[in-house]
Amino acid sequence: MPAKDYAATRYSRLAQITTRNAARLRPVWSFSTGVLGGHEGQPLVVGSTMYVVTPFPDVLYAFDLTRRGYPLKWKYRPDVNPTALGLACCDAINRGAVYADGKIIYNLLDGHTVAVDAVSGGELWKTQIADMGQGETTPMAPFVAGNRVIVGPSGGEFGIYGWVKGLDVATGKILWTAHNMGPDSLMLARPGRGRYRGDANIGVSTWEGDSWRRGGAPVWGWISYDPQLDLIYFGTGNPGPYNTEQRPGENKWTNSVLARRPRDGTLVWAYQFTPHDSWDFDSNAEMILADLVVGGRMRKVLVHFDKNGFAYTLDRVTGELLVAEPCANVTWAKGINKRTGMPIVDTTKTTGASRGNVQGICPSLEGGKSPASPAAYSPRTGLFYTATNNLCMNFEAAPVTHIAGTPYIGATTPYVIGPGGHGGEFIAWDAARGRKVWGIKEKFPVWSGSVVTAGDVVFFGTLDGWFKAADAKTGRELWKFKVGSGVVGAPISFRGPNGKQYIAVYAGIGGDWFLLSGDVRSDDPADVRPPADFAKDLAQHTSQGGIVWIFGL
Amino acid sequence: MVAACGRSDSGVSGGIPASIRYPDHVAAGGNQPPAVEVKNPIPSDSTVVADGGKIFSAMNCDGCHGGGATGWVGPSLVDGRWRYGGTDGALFQSIFYGRPRGMPAYGGILSPGAIWKIVSYIRAQPVPVTVPTESFK
Numbered sequence: 001m002p003a004k005d006y007a008a009t010r011y012s013r014l015a016q017i018t019t020r021n022a023a024r025l026r027p028v029w030s031f032s033t034g035v036l037g038g039h040e041g042q043p044l045v046v047g048s049t050m051y052v053v054t055p056f057p058d059v060l061y062a063f064d065l066t067r068r069g070y071p072l073k074w075k076y077r078p079d080v081n082p083t084a085l086g087l088a089c090c091d092a093i094n095r096g097a098v099y100a101d102g103k104i105i106y107n108l109l110d111g112h113t114v115a116v117d118a119v120s121g122g123e124l125w126k127t128q129i130a131d132m133g134q135g136e137t138t139p140m141a142p143f144v145a146g147n148r149v150i151v152g153p154s155g156g157e158f159g160i161y162g163w164v165k166g167l168d169v170a171t172g173k174i175l176w177t178a179h180n181m182g183p184d185s186l187m188l189a190r191p192g193r194g195r196y197r198g199d200a201n202i203g204v205s206t207w208e209g210d211s212w213r214r215g216g217a218p219v220w221g222w223i224s225y226d227p228q229l230d231l232i233y234f235g236t237g238n239p240g241p242y243n244t245e246q247r248p249g250e251n252k253w254t255n256s257v258l259a260r261r262p263r264d265g266t267l268v269w270a271y272q273f274t275p276h277d278s279w280d281f282d283s284n285a286e287m288i289l290a291d292l293v294v295g296g297r298m299r300k301v302l303v304h305f306d307k308n309g310f311a312y313t314l315d316r317v318t319g320e321l322l323v324a325e326p327c328a329n330v331t332w333a334k335g336i337n338k339r340t341g342m343p344i345v346d347t348t349k350t351t352g353a354s355r356g357n358v359q360g361i362c363p364s365l366e367g368g369k370s371p372a373s374p375a376a377y378s379p380r381t382g383l384f385y386t387a388t389n390n391l392c393m394n395f396e397a398a399p400v401t402h403i404a405g406t407p408y409i410g411a412t413t414p415y416v417i418g419p420g421g422h423g424g425e426f427i428a429w430d431a432a433r434g435r436k437v438w439g440i441k442e443k444f445p446v447w448s449g450s451v452v453t454a455g456d457v458v459f460f461g462t463l464d465g466w467f468k469a470a471d472a473k474t475g476r477e478l479w480k481f482k483v484g485s486g487v488v489g490a491p492i493s494f495r496g497p498n499g500k501q502y503i504a505v506y507a508g509i510g511g512d513w514f515l516l517s518g519d520v521r522s523d524d525p526a527d528v529r530p531p532a533d534f535a536k537d538l539a540q541h542t543s544q545g546g547i548v549w550i551f552g553l
Numbered sequence: 554m555v556a557a558c559g560r561s562d563s564g565v566s567g568g569i570p571a572s573i574r575y576p577d578h579v580a581a582g583g584n585q586p587p588a589v590e591v592k593n594p595i596p597s598d599s600t601v602v603a604d605g606g607k608i609f610s611a612m613n614c615d616g617c618h619g620g621g622a623t624g625w626v627g628p629s630l631v632d633g634r635w636r637y638g639g640t641d642g643a644l645f646q647s648i649f650y651g652r653p654r655g656m657p658a659y660g661g662i663l664s665p666g667a668i669w670k671i672v673s674y675i676r677a678q679p680v681p682v683t684v685p686t687e688s689f690k
Contacts, residue, residue, distance in 0.1 A: 086617060086655015089626065157616065400613065405657060407616020515625050519687055526636040527628035528684050540689040 002042065002096045002141035003374060004451075004492070007289035008224040010376035012493035015454040016501035017553060022457050022469045022478040025551045028502070029070055033546035035059065036523050038488050038510015040372050041096030041141060042449065043548060044104070045494040045504075046118060049073065051104050052548055055510065056080060056092030058108045062121060066497045070550075074121035081110040081132070087405065088137045089157040091514035093488075095222075095372075100144040101169050107138040113151050115172060125172035129153075129165055135405050136160050143223035144169060145232050145262035152219020156237040156282060159408030162217030162254075164234065166265055178265035180217035180236045180253050181207065187253075188260070189267040195259075195318055196267055198252065206250040214402050215247060216240035217254040221284025221371040226300070229317060231259045231268055233302055235283035235371070242280055242411035243397040244352045250275040255283045257304060259319065269319035271341060273306045278351045279332060279361055279395060280413070281308040285371035287316075288384065292432045294322050303431040305375055305386050307367030308343070310336060313431045325434030327427065328368025328388045329418045332361055351411070357396040364391035364415045366445060372511050374490055375429075376452040381472050383437055384429040385458045387446035390418040391534065415516075415534045423535060426450070426460050426468075428475060438475030440468075444535055447511065449490020451503070459503055461487020463513065464541035467505055467549070483507035485545030486520070486538075500552055508546040513538075520544055586646035593641040595666065597673040605674025608667050612659065622678060627655065633680035644672045 004010050017025065033039070037055025044051045050063040050070070060076040085092050088109055097106035103115040103124055111130030116123055129151050130136035135158025143150045149167040153160060162180040167173060178188040181203035191200045199205065204212060218237040225232045239247055239254040255274040260267055274281040288303045294313060302316040309330035313323035324336035333343040351358045362368075366389050369375070375386035393413045400410030417423055424446035427439040448461035456472040463486040469479040486509030493503050509520050518529025519539040531539055595601055609615060609622070619625035628636065637647050648668045651658035659668060 082654045084655070086627065086657065091626075398610075401611060403613055403662065406613040408613065409616050412620050515619075518624050518629070524628065524636075526634040527624060528632040528634055529624040529629050530681075531687070537689055539687070 002044070002098055002143070003222055003224070003286060006225040006227060008222055008286045008374070009288060009290070010374060010449065010451045010490065011378055012451060012453040014493050014495055014501040017453060017457055017503070018455040019457060019471045019478060021553055024553055025469065025479050025481070025503070027481065027549060028552045029550040031063070031548045033059070033061070033548060035546045036544040037508070037546070038091040038093045038514055039506035039508030039546050040093040040488050040511055042490040042492050042506070043504045044097050044099060045492065046099045048497040049118070050504065051097055053094045053097050053106050054546065055094050056085060056109045058094055058106070060097065060104060060106065060116060076116050076121050076123070078108055078114060080108045083132055084109040084111070084137050087132055087135055087155070087158065088139060089154060090512050091510045093139050093511050095139055096141040098142050098144050100149070103169070105142050105144065105149055107140060107142055107151060109137050109139055111136055111138050111153070113138070113142060113149065113167060113172065127167060127172040127174065129167070129174065133405050134158070134160055135408070140220045141222070143225070143232070145225040148175065148262045150223050150232055150262060152234070154218050154220040156216040156218040156240055157407050157409050158405070159214035159240045159402045160216060160218060161213050162219060162236060164219050164260070164265070166262060176265040178260060178267065179203070180219070180258065181212040181215055181251070187267055188265045195269045198270060202252050206252040208248045211247045214240060214408065215251060215254060219284070222286035222374055224287050224289050225262065226289055226316060230261060231316070232262045233257060233259050233287040233289070233316065235285055235287065235304065237282035237284050238280045239277050241400045241408045243400055244276060244278050244350070245354060246399065246410070251277065255281055257283060257287055257302065257314070259316070271314060271319045271321065273310070273312065274308050274343065278349070279308070280365035281306065281367070282371060283307065285369060286374045288375060288377045289316060290377055290379070290431070292382070294432045301431070303377070303384055305369040307363070307365070307369065307371065308332070309363045309368030311429055311431065311434065313434065323431065323434040326368070327386070327429055327436065329362045329390060329392070330368065331392070351395040351397050353397045353399050353410070355397070357394055359394050360392060361395055362392040362418055363389060364393035365413055366391050366415070366512060370447055372488060373447050374449040376450040376458065378452040378456070378472055380454060380456060382430070383472065384431050385426070385450045385452050385472065386429060387424060387426055387448055387450065387460060389424045389445040389447070390420060390422055391415045391445060392418045417534050426470070428472070440470060440475055440477060444538055447513070448487040451491045451493050453493050459491040459505070461489070461491070461505060463487070463509060463538060465507065467491070481551070483549055484547050485509050486513065486542040488513065503551045505549050506547065507549060509542050509544060586650040590642045591645050593645070593669050593672060595669045595673065597677065601670050601673045602677040605670035605672070608671050609674055612663065614671070622675065630675050631678040631680060632684050641672050641676065644675060645669065648672070
């Protein structure tokens with residue numbers, strides 16, 4: 001699984017590395033991927049093989065962990081259409097692979113899902129799932145529930161008509177397609193039956209005219225699964241365009257969590273975090289499943305850190321909102337009404353082409369927490385661990401024309417560092433009470449995923465290229481190592497064939513930082529860019545790279 | 554939408570084959586442009602540059618190349634550096650035919666006149682003097 005388990009906990013039961021010995025961690029291996037794009041996602045260890053998917057051109061490496069120096073068993077170099085480079089909004093990243101039924105399954109940026117034999121590296125099937133002509137690309141990590149591969153597209157900045165699809169693990173055949181808005185028949189929704197409480201055709205009635213057809217709602221984040229309830233959970237992205245006045249209404253189900261049946265895609269329940277999004281607050285961040293005591297009662301919950309700056313705890317059986325508190329600096333809303341589930345919006349922060357340049361919106365559209373940096377959950381500490389950003393923005397919207405296959409944005413959104421002057425903070429979060437337990441402030445926004453272990457050590461990386469270990473209970477920094485490029489990937493922990501615990505992580509700044517901080521690039525003499533206004537010295541500490549690191553005791 | 558953004562006339566103009574014109578959407582480029590050097594028929598002045606700036610925004614060019622064309626997903630167009638040449642004719646061909654690695658072929662939906670105005674807008678942008686050297690404190 002990309003996030004370790006169905007529940008997306010990124011929790012490792014390995015406990016050889018502890019708070020007492022973590023200071024002795026040392027690099028034991030590294031490998032250049034030969035690719036410079038943002039290295040999001042995580043390696044995948046299955047048995048004694050480590051699989052690594054690179055950013056475009058989406059090379060899949062299989063390393064033999066039983067041999068000295070971890071040489072390659074094979075590498076798979078797919079034929080990926082470079083047109084995708086002009087359609088991926090935010091660097092040509094890939095968020096990783098999933099293992100199922102002897103296959104390594106992952107997405108190519110150009111709208112294909114491939115299954116590769118985990119032993120031989122031979123291609124088993126390749127299915128076109130997305131249409132680049134409509135601005136769809138596919139950097140997300142597929143998810144497998146039962147015998148279904150669940151996939152979705154990027155393209156919230158291209159006016160796509162967002163969807164998820166269920167593919168047959170054995171053949172790659174598309175068995176169902178479920179849209180995130182539009183008529184119930186296309187959303188695979190059955191109002192009044194089961195737990196789905198949306199009004200009939202709410203995916204049309206909460207939009208003006210046919211604006212839902214190009215309304216975005218991409219699925220580029222993470223998916224989780226509760227096998228007992230037989231529900232998959234995933235978040236949808238922003239409505240398009242950013243100019244709200246071109247899409248009046250709540251725009252359901254953009255910026256939402258959807259619970260569907262993996263077998264046939266049926267929509268069972270949905271909850272919208274940011275109705276009629278005014279700020280590009282995608283909800284693609286992971287939905288971590290845990291059983292927590294909330295308000296004195298044990299609940300099956302789903303925990304989600306949204307781009308809008310709030311951390312949500314929902315009942316994952318019903319979608320009922322239990323807790324919603326800010327985990328970052330928030331100015332766009334005064335809070336979330338627990339009874340209605342609706343945000344209490346500060347209307348002076350509402351944007352739109354007629355509203356001019358709206359100032360002082362926090363968080364920025366990078367998110368109070370980026371969906372690109374998945375959180376971890378330790379059942380030992382009961383805490384969630386996540387990167388956060390301390391950025392605010394101004395937002396000036398403008399009318400925009402939909403031209404399929406070109407950007408459909410309509411806003412200029414410069415950022416500033418938020419109150420306190422730190423760019424970000426890595427925090428531990430109590431999701432039952434909705435409060436921060438500890439935090440490690442960083443100069444730059446924190447954009448790395450995390451892993452937490454049974455040794456009560458939590459790992460994360462920084463944009464300026466440090467990989468760090470901290471005490472999961474106290475937040476005390478235990479160890480750090482400069483990995484050669486900023487970290488936007490997610491670390492993992494695994495047991496090697498020799499029985500020892502290791503930690504692996506990618507170095508390779510990119511993703512949004514490829515856009516925002518253009519001077520971290522030096523790969524094209526015909527493309528020389530200025531630094532980010534709000535982080536002028538980031539390139540003093542890092543530049544692009546692509547390195548897989550393994551650390552051990 | 555500015556008036557110049559309507560569908561181009563059918564048929565061949567300036568050695569441009571009709572086969573790359575797409576009726577429904579802008580297809581990504583990669584067609585090899587003809588070797589001929591096309592000349593800008595529109596003298597550049599402040600009106601043409603302003604019109605070109607409007608078209609640059611209206612056709613979502615800024616969505617990839619960034620506001621002010623300083624670079625976003627697509628490369629900077631104001632750094633004085635060019636992958637496929639920075640003459641008027643080379644810029645026209647890049648816009649009309651598209652380029653590999655993601656530049657769409659706008660010849661499918663923009664008239665040559667509108668593309669020339671975009672060329673004039675891009676060519677009028679000042680190049681910062683500090684491009685090669687970036688110093689840190």
